[in-house]
Amino acid sequence: MQARGQATAKFDPQAIAPALLDWYDAHARKLPWRRLPGEARQDPYRVWLSEVMLQQTTVAAVGPYFEKFTRLWPTVGDLAAADDGDVMAAWAGLGYYARARNLLACARAVAAMGGTFPDSEDGLRALPGLGEYTAAAVAAIAFGRRAVVVDANVERVIARLFAIDEPLPAGKAAIRLAAGQVTPEERAGDFAQAMMDLGATVCTARSPRCMLCPLREHCRALAEGAPERLPVKAARKAKPVRQGRAYWIEREGRVLLVRRPGRGMLGGMRALPDDGWSARGDGADAIGGEWRGGGVVRHGFTHFDLELQLMLCVQAEAASLPGLNDIEGEWWPVDEIEAAGLPTVFAKAARLAIAERIG
DNA sequence: CAGTCGTGGCT
DNA sequence: TAGCCAAGACT
Structure with a gap:
């Protein structure tokens, strides 16, 4: 069954993070909300804003909106003081408008706390519009916390690496467990962003570019010959x-x-x-x-x-x-x-x- | 758990 | 083309 000759013997969860971080150091996408060269850490406001905009939304679509928001409202305090209608109008076209309503509520909550974001996953999770994913992402990326960040990219990469074929959403528990096993103590933020870059550019849903993958020697789904088969998802209902x-x-x-x-x-x-x-x-x-x-x-x-x-x-x-x-x-x-x-x-x-x- | 909630790009 | 998909949250 080793049709492509990949060695399952090399399957080693501990080897995944170092290999991925090396790849990220060489191939990270340059995105407006990522830290500039020389910056030790990313501005929590910009990380949070980008993460909310990126919920269920592509990088390409977010770009102009991120530029507009940071130009109009450079700090969380500026956003908190903004007019509701102005913010909703600025969000127009990006979709999922509850995000914009929660964005304002969150900005005002943070402003009420002195303008500083909570620096823990639990503290972030309590804010409007921050669910399990976003709280973990901000904690890891903006504050260097070791958090297990699981989005659709990570689900796909992990499902393939571990050959988890339990259909989603039931399979999320197993995927999250496995993600926890490969998340490093250091550089958890870079690791999360590396997983998402890999999912977006290499380990894609349709036609994964396994030849370019830094983790191909560690991938059970590739060893079994059909990585594009995973993750398995429940069929969708027809739209009326x-x-x-x-x-x-x-x-x-x-x-x-x-x-x-x-x-x-x-x-x-x-x-x-x-x-x-x-x-x-x-x-x-x-x-x-x-x-x-x-x-x-x-x-x-x-x-x-x-x-x-x-x-x-x-x-x-x-x-x-x-x-x-x-x-x-x-x-x-x-x-x-x-x-x-x-x-x-x-x-x-x-x-x-x-x-x-x-x- | 399952339904609600946008939009644009890709195959 | 029609369906599938995306850095999900909330109820």
């Missing part, structure tokens, strides 16, 4: 398609925008009025006036696909629209719609509306 309507109500070059409730789908974000496709309604569907269809926006969310029918009401005067006064909103200049901070689904709808109202 939901229908909805959004309303573009414009007069004198301004469009009516609303603020969505503070929790739930797109919570806290600026938006177009809609008919309740996301379990809410703002009354716009009851407005009388001259409406015309403006095309359909298709947008995929995590657990459903949306077909959003855009409705346009451009030339009517506000006073002539029965029911409009029932909506709490703001008239936003259409020319500056990019600055409104709309989530992507509504940004798509706005682009379509602007194209439609011209043609």
